[in-house]
Amino acid sequence: MIFRSRRILTLSVIASLLLLPALCGFAAHADSPATPAATAPAKPAFNPNIGSSSGLPLPRFVSLRADEVNMRVGPGDQYPILWVYHRVGLPVEILREYDVWRLVIDSDGTKGWMHEATLVGTRHFVVNGQQPVTLYRHSSDGADPAAQLMPGVVGLIERCDPPSDWCRVRAGHTGGWLKRSEFWGVLPGEKLPAK
Incomplete structure (x- = not known):
């Protein structure tokens, strides 16, 4: 019986020692002046004339960076290739942006998605x-x-x-x-x- 009460006493002492820092922290926090809650930065309003990824104007013209550039049916490598362009410098017009993908239209009116790494800002005609x-x-x-x-x-x-x-x-x-x-x-x- 003595053993049991000592054990209970020991456990209650340990429990109070463990709770003491938490209680002190709570008390210190309660005594400190109230700080305003952090507010999330305001999300900029959607503007169809500004690229959501680049911040550059839309629409805008760019040129193909290489002699082989894929145009895909959707914004990602998992989408099928619609066309393969073999004309470095060929201009395309960017209509929309999605992450690193650009919805473009060529001079014949064909629309599709190209990766931003395949495009360059140098202006060609x-x-x-x-x-x-x-x-x-x-x-x-x-x-x-x-x-x-x-x-x-x-x-x-x-x-x-x-x-x-x-x-x-x-x-x-x-x-x-x-x-x-x-x-x-x-x-x-x-x-x-x-x-």
Whole structure:
């Protein structure tokens, strides 16, 4: 019986010793001034004109980074490949973003998803239509021609100054001026470079 009471006493002492720090902490916490509850940062409002992952404007043009880029039917490697593009620099227009995937449309109107790593912000153009277009030495229809560009030719956009209908471009080693209506790869009224 003595053994039992000592055991009970010992257990009650141990229990009170274990509870003492908790009680002290509670008391200290209760005596401290009330701190306001942490609030979660406000979630920014959805803006369809800003990319949810990149924060860049939508829509916007980019170019293919490599000679082989897959377009998938959905935003992930598990989705089937819709097209394989073999044209470095080909412009595509980003319409939406989902994590590292971009919903794009090409100059023929085909839509699909591409991984952001396969795209680059350098601005290129592709000659649209069925007929060759004239690359002029100056931004005027009366200027001397610099070259004839066939449909499908891809080149670099150097400068577009709104409200002008002309953009300074480079196709291979030849530079000159093209009308915006004769190529695909720039938004209406867009200024390039943007700065």
